[in-house]
Structures are given as structure tokens and as C-alpha cells.
């Protein structure tokens with residue numbers, strides 16, 4: 001497969017101004033007539049042939065300006081349609097193709113999701129519907145006529161506004177015509193046809209446009225669409241207020257389907273969602289689901305400006321829309337909920353997903369330079385690290401220049417397919433800064449480490465901070481350059497933050513040092529007492545920090561830092577140290593228990609004095625660093641069993657020490673009020689349930705009793721699932737009984753059973769692999785549905801000790817699944833295969849076994865490009 005390179009970009013030779021589609025939907029024989037209004041691109045090569053992309057297509061007919069074309073004038077294959085010598089002027093091309101939605105298991109292009117016709121075109125699915133210049137810099141105005149059987153597809157939707165609808169003579173079929181006045185790339189095309197229920201609401205934009213909002217769901221589920229609608233209205237208002245962005249069509253449709261490769265898709269005016277991120281009611285969705293729905297509804301809506309009106313010139317610029325839109329949805333959630341808790345949750349995700357990617361063979365820059373399969377680059381690096389880069393940019397240029405830069409970007413680039421350079425130029429202009437060095441964040445892969453140390457000089461009443469940065473080599477980038485690192489900081493004295501006075505040029509004021517060199521020192525004067533440095537406040541840069549503070553100092557930061565993120569971080573650092581030590585050297589378990597006792601003492605005061613005022617924050621404190629993060633801290637020769645043992649021992653010790661207090665806290669936080677998904681109520685449940693987990697580990701019998709009672713009393717899935725999850729850590733009959741009871745309660749709820757599948761796949765016991773194989777036979781499971789696969793097989797691949805079994809059967813199982821799945825759905829298969837990405841840091845025995853299975857996958861005949869690419873890069 002060819003490597004596609006950023007440096008090879010050239011403009012299209014042809015442009016398509018208009019696309020008129022006439023689509024007659026049929027489960028096995030859908031006819032697509034596409035009329036393209038073409039013209040030579042002044043920026044392209046004159047006289048170039050017209051080469052249209054296709055993928056598994058069947059050409060039925062072809063006409064140029066209404067006339068049949070001589071067979072020698074073109075060549076057609078499933079992958080391509082070429083006009084050898086097209087006229088050097090405007091002309092129309094009429095292309096008839098036929099596709100079989102029922103056979104489309106890749107879920108790219110046009111497919112059926114439980115009898116609903118739907119599409120997914122990003123990144124390159126449109127070419128599975130019709131031959132096209134399937135690249136984001138070719139933008140066209142679409143008019144789409146859909147026709148289908150009335151009974152099968154009473155609802156017919158496409159992008160833009162509805163302009164006509166009616167019956168087709170004969171009475172069995174009907175049609176709808178949609179027109180989208182905003183030119184768009186083909187990846188934003190969408191259609192939906194099916195029997196769906198709908199929830200409607202009218203919204204009036206700040207500019208006074210009345211918009212018909214609709215959320216379409218499976219029949220009978222409209223009462224689960226209310227939260228998504230509520231989120232939609234709130235995020236529309238927010239984008240008006242915070243970014244000055246109004247919606248620009250008369251309708252905005254959201255459709256939930258059950259078979260979907262990822263979370264959701266921002267098609268213009270017609271967002272299509274995985275139903276997991278739309279449907280919610282208290283009994284079938286957790287607080288986490290409510291929060292994800294809020295974030296993803298907002299994310300897809302925000303794409304209307306950052307993605308759709310301004311799209312990407314080419315797929316290397318993917319972070320232009322994704323990083324920026326993640327940043328926007330994170331800010332929205334932060335404003336709607338607790339900013340500090342949201343930041344903590346986002347950093348947790350960043351560390352477990354992106355830092356681990358950056359530390360392994362799949363590391364790549366936020367803007368990659370080359371790819372074989374673009375669908376493999378919708379990664380935590382492009383999304384989450386991409387969002388961190390925007391956050392740093394905002395911190396560096398300041399609030400006002402950031403907003404002005406965004407305004408300029410919207411004004412200047414609206415209607416275009418833009419690049420990162422276009423984007424950064426706006427902020428360079430509004431801030432008067434040179435952002436050349438900052439732009440390195442887009443080019444250089446790997447997580448930088450900041451090495452910091454401080455010295456207090458009592459006589460001079462000064463404090464000097466030495467900061468250095470380093471980044472380990474990543475694939476294809478052996479040498480690393482320094483990047484621009486905004487280090488937000490405070491110096492914490494006995495009674496709070498000390499004033500910061502320095503004449504260092506690296507100090508930008510307002511508690512911000514800019515570390516843009518390999519190393520530098522900043523000396524603060526008039527420091528009346530030895531301070532504790534609080535660095536990277538709010539996680540001001542996506543880096544690792546090496547700073548050797550005594551546990552006592554960290555505990556002081558934990559109790560009194562003015563920055564809530566760093567309070568949480570201080571606690572995490574103390575716990576991480578203990579876990580790393582015991583994870584490295586299992587003999588340290590005893591020492592770990594001693595640390596656990598000390599930590600419990602620190603926690604005790606916190607739980608008594610501070611937790612009741614901010615339960616959501618307290619829940620984040622009670623949750624130890626993720627095991628994967630501990631593994632990465634250890635870095636080499638990792639023994640997953642030792643990490644699991646350490647994690648469990650530390651939690652158990654804390655649970656033992658704090659038992660009565662945790663029980664009391666649970667009582668105090670009580671659960672009698674009827675369920676409400678708001679952040680404060682969710683925070684109380686989160687803390688109660690963290691406490692439950694610790695109790696269950698420390699005293700299994702007591703835990704089992706509480707879990708059973710909580711399950712029985714639960715008026716919401718959050719509490720019920722937490723009971724199940726806590727119970728999965730306690731082997732025995734009570735656990736199996738609760739598992740069975742859960743399945744019975746939710747037998748008709750596939751999305752809830754996904755959580756049930758996953759909870760079992762994550763059990764850290766040797767019997768889990770057999771359990772997972774057995775669950776594959778359960779009616780709740782299906783190899784055809786991505787959500788089921790991610791829950792059960794993906795859950796198992798995320799099970800640190802069982803995926804990494806010493807006998808290698810965990811790797812063998814996942815490899816077998818990847819190979820099987822690759823035949824039907826390569827995108828889901830390649831995602832699953834990337835679970836192997838951390839194999840190189842394992843101890844030699846497991847490393848060899850994992851490598852063997854990767855090699856087996858790589859050597860399988862007829863692999864998809866998706867899986868072949870991941871296998872190759874993971875092994876390289």
C-alpha cells in the first residue's frame with residue numbers, strides 16, 4: 001500500500017461545484033444517480049485526466065453533458081473511474097452506481113443498521129456510494145433526492161433543508177428532496193432512511209433564526225432522547241455566548257443508530273450518532289453516560305463551525321478540526337459542570353490513552369506527516385493532545401488574543417479547507433507573537449518530561465527553580481527539539497501562595513513560566529520562607545513532571561494548594577510512588593501496606609473536612625492512578641501481576657483503615673432523593689460508589705451485602721452498575737448471583753448489557769478468558785455490532801493482567817478476534833489490534849509472546865489496509 005505524504009499535497013485538477021444525487025433506497029440494490037457539475041481547477045494542471053475515487057463500486061451508466069461516452073474515453077474499476085481526456089471547460093457528468101447496503105459490514109458508506117439506512121462517509125466512505133473526488137478540499141453544494149418504501153422508511157433525511165416531499169406514483173414509495181446551501185466536502189454527506197421516532201423542539205438563535213431541532217431514535221425510545229435535546233440546546237447557546245457562533249440552517253437533525261464504528265459524526269445538519277451517545281434515562285444510562293452524551297452532542301454540534309464551515313485542506317490537518325473541537329467541548333463541559341473535576345477527568349483520559357500512545361510504537365505527531373490508512377489516525381494524539389495544544393496556545397497568547405484569533409479564523413477561513421498554518425497565522429496576528437517555535441507541537445511526537453528542582457537561599461531570601469525538558473525518541477524521530485512549555489506555577493508558603501517577583505525573561509507574569517529552551521533557571525526574590533513549588537497548575541502542558549518533593553510536602557500541597565488540580569495531582573503522586581515501588585519489586589508489598597496506612601491517615605482528615613463540600617472532587621481523589629499509568633511510569637520489564645497486586649493491596653489497606661468512616665460518609669451522602677443527572681448529584685453518587693469499592697475490597701462480606709442492597713434499592717443505573725463493578729472484585733457465589741440478576745433485569749437493554757459484558761471482561765482473574773469465550777455465545781453478544789465487540793473483546797484487551805497472561809492465551813485470543821473481525825469490519829479490528837501498543841515495555845516472557853501474536857496477525861493473508869498498517873507499525 002502506498003504511503004501518502006503531506007509534502008506531496010497538490011490541489012485537485014478538477015473541482016465539483018454542484019452534486020445532485022438521486023438515490024433510490026433498496027436493501028440489496030440501492031441505485032445512486034449522481035450528477036456532478038465539474039470544472040477545471042485554475043490551481044490544478046491544465047488538461048489533466050479526471051480520476052474519481054471509488055471503493056467496491058459497480059458502474060451502471062455514465063453520461064457527459066447528457067450523452068453516452070465512448071467506451072475508449074474512460075476506464076472504470078471498483079476503485080476508480082477515469083475520464084482520459086475530459087473537456088477543458090465546465091461539464092456535467094452523470095454517474096449511475098448500484099450498491100448493496102445489506103452486505104456492507106464495514107459500516108462505511110451506505111449501510112443498514114437494524115433496518116435503518118444510514119451512512120458514514122468520513123474519512124473516505126463517500127467513494128463507496130458513488131465515484132467522486134473524495135478529498136476534503138473539494139467542496140460542493142448538494143441537492144439530494146431520496147426515495148424509499150413508505151412502510152420501511154417513513155423518515156427520509158439528508159443534509160441541509162427539506163425542499164420537497166411527496167408520494168411517488170404507485171403509492172408504495174415516497175420521496176424527499178434536501179438542499180444544503182453550504183458547500184461541503186463529501187465526507188460530510190449523509191442520509192438516513194427508516195422508521196424512527198422523534199423528539200422535536202424549536203430553537204431561536206441569537207441572530208433570530210428559528211431552527212427545528214429533532215432527535216430521531218429507534219421506535220419506542222423517544223422518551224430517552226430528552227437529555228440529548230437538552231444538551232443540544234445548551235451547547236448551541238454556549239457557542240453563541242463564548243465563541244459568537246450561531247447555527248446556520250433551518251433544521252438540525254440528530255439520528256441515533258445502533259451499529260456505528262465510533263461515537264458520532266458531524267455531517268452538516270444531520271449528525272449521526274452511536275445510540276450509546278444519545279439514549280439516556282436514569283435506569284439505562286449512568287452518570288458517566290450522561291456526561292459523555294453532553295460532551296459528544298456538543299462536540300458534533302461545535303464541528304458545524306470548526307470542521308464543517310471551515311474544513312481541512314487534507315487529512316494531515318485532521319487536528320485542525322478535531323483538536324480544536326475537543327478543546328471546545330471540554331470547555332463547554334467545564335462551564336456546565338465543575339471546571340476542576342472536568343480537568344482532572346480529562347487529564348486522566350489523556351494520560352491513559354494519549355501518553356500510552358506517545359510512549360509506544362504507534363506514536364505520531366499531532367499532525368502526522370505520512371499515512372497508509374487515514375482511519376488509523378483518529379487517535380488520542382490527534383484528538384486529546386490536539387486539544388492540549390489549543391489550551392496551551394490560549395494560555396500563551398492570553399484570553400483576549402485567543403478570542404480575537406478565533407474570530408479572525410472564523411472570518412478569514414469561513415467556507416474554506418484550511419491548514420494548521422492558516423489557523424496559527426490568526427493568533428500570530430492577534431497576539432503579535434511569532435508562533436513558529438510553538439508550531440513544533442504539531443510536528444514532534446512524544447511526551448516531553450520536565451525535570452524540575454528548586455533551591456531556597458535563606459540569606460538572600462530567594463528561591464531558584466531549575467527547569468529542563470527532554471523528550472524520548474519516537475518512531476522516525478530519533479532527535480527531539482525543545483518545545484514551548486507553558487508552566488503555570490505557584491510557590492506555596494505556610495499560609496498560601498507567596499507573591500512571585502522575578503526579573504527573569506522566562507517569567508510571563510501571572511504565575512506563568514515559558515520554558516522554550518532545553519533548560520533555564522528562574523530566581524524569585526523576596527521569598528520569606530522556604531516554599532513548596534506547585535508546578536504545572538491546571539496541567540498547563542501535556543508533559544510528565546519529574547520533581548522530587550518529599551511526601552510531606554506533597555501532602556501539604558494536597559491539603560492546601562490553591563490550585564485544585566494540583567491538590568489532586570499531589571495526592572496522585574504520593575500514591576503513584578508507592579505503586580511504582582511495589583509494582584517494580586513485589587517484595588515491597590509490606591512497605592506498600594505501611595504507606596497505605598500513612599495515606600489513609602491523610603485521607604481521613606480530607607474525607608471528614610473537605611469531601612462533603614465537593615464530593616465529585618473527593619471521588620477523584622479516592623480513585624488511585626490507573627494501572628496502565630503505573631506500568632508506564634515503571635517503563636520497562638513491566639510485570640502486570642505485580643502492578644495489579646500493588647493496586648489492590650493499596651486500595652485494600654485504605655479500605656481497611658477508613659472502613660467506618662467510609663460507611664459513615666456513604667450514609668451522609670445518602671441516596672433518597674430521586675435521580676437527577678446534574679453534576680452535584682452525580683458527584684455525590686461518585687463518591688459513595690468509590691467508597692463502596694474500597695469497602696468491598698477491605699471487607700468482602702460487608703461489601704457484598706451493601707452491593708446487593710444498593711442494586712435492589714437502586715433507582716438508577718449508576719448505583720446499580722457501581723454495585724456490580726465493586727462486586728466483580730470479590731470472587732464467590734454472591735458475585736455470580738448478582739451478575740445473573742443484572743442480566744435478567746436488563747435482558748431487553750443491549751446498551752446496559754454492554755456494561756455487564758465489560759464488567760465481566762475486566763475481572764482480574766485467571767478464569768476471565770473462559771468467561772469471555774462463554775459470553776461470546778450469550779444472546780447479548782454479537783460479532784456484528786461494534787458496541788458489543790468493544791465491550792466484551794475490547795474490555796478483555798484492556799484487562800491488564802488477563803490480556804497479559806503469562807501463558808500468552810490472552811494475546812492469542814485477541815489476535816484471533818482481530819483476524820476474524822478483519823474480514824467484516826477492518827476499522828473495529830484495527831482499533832482492537834492497537835491494544836498491543838504497549839507490548840515493548842513488558843518483561844521479556846510476555847514481550848516475546850505478544851510479539852509472536854502480532855507477527856501472526858501481520859502474516860495473515862488478505863489483511864485490510866487498516867489492520868496491516870497497525871500490525872506493521874506496532875512491530876516496527
Ligand code: B3K
Pocket residue numbers: 122123262264265266299300303322375378
Ligand atoms: N469526525 C468523526 C470521526 C470520524 C472517524 C472516521 N474513521 C467524529 C468526530 O470526531 O466528531
Ligand code: ZN
Pocket residue numbers: 299303321322325
Ligand atoms: Zn470530532
